[in-house]
Amino acid sequence: MHASVSPATGADTVATDVDTVATDLGVVMKQLLVSSSRDFFAAVEQAGFTFTQVKCLHLLGDAAEPRPLNALSETLGLSGPAISRAVDGLVQRGEVKRTEDPRDRRSKLLTLSPRGRRTIDHFVAIRFAGIKRFVEGLTDDEREALGAGVSPLARRLES
Amino acid sequence: MHASVSPATGADTVATDVDTVATDLGVVMKQLLVSSSRDFFAAVEQAGFTFTQVKCLHLLGDAAEPRPLNALSETLGLSGPAISRAVDGLVQRGEVKRTEDPRDRRSKLLTLSPRGRRTIDHFVAIRFAGIKRFVEGLTDDEREALGAGVSPLARRLES
DNA sequence: TATTGTTATACTCTATAACTATA
């Protein structure tokens, strides 16, 4: 028998207690990760970047101001030398610009170059394509319900 | 002005074209990954497993039948020696049982031990706790809409 | 001969320690 009266959507209501939603969300997330990660990982390897380097690029891309090396080190939870090597490779490839901080010449300020920006855009596009492929595999009803579920969260979460 | 008539939920309808849903889904997934990955990574490191070993455990946990080493190698996309070393560590720790295949003595069959099963359950519980924490941070309306969106997908996706 | 798995060796990435330059 039906658990409750159906709303105007015409569909039966579903259990939406915390545990049920968390469980279902986990199932969807797992599948989505598979869909969206494969091409992304392949692209990073193809381009010859390490994941640490990709994280550095993303961090610098999100930053409004030039960042010193130790800021990346702390945010990513990696040692100074590890970041130093990763960034050095990015500088040599022209993805990142590294300049002395005139106010403290011990510090080096890092900024994304136009090439680095294009690199990020490339990786973001690949990620998005994977997610889009997942959404395209849904029925119209599934997509509409999912959109109604994630839209308000996206509005609130996105910076 | 309003894009269309509001349904019985009392909320405005939202755009649910593929690109919009994919974009919003990406935002939510990103936040969810942050919420659910931190403790998981810490737990894996704390327990002294490599991520390859955790993947091996999950794979053996999902398998109905004992699996030979090269099956893990192919599924995970890693070299035979890498899997051999990872599995060897799991065998020494009593997480996995490794026996000769009586029908082909070149092959070794791998199965999860009861201890390995407990290890997986532990990691799954930590993952779930992270997702649950995310869901608990939602308002009732947000949680109900999200549940309605992911529930039908979970029904269809889960094995 | 071909295949399954292991051992030998080299490479990459990271961490700790030592070092340089600046504050």
Add this chain to the structure above:
DNA sequence: TATAGTTATAGAGTATAACAATA
């Protein structure tokens, strides 16, 4: 002295190549 970053060295983890056992 303390701090930012780099260089030196050692430890994981992986891949390719060489090997052993079985088919």
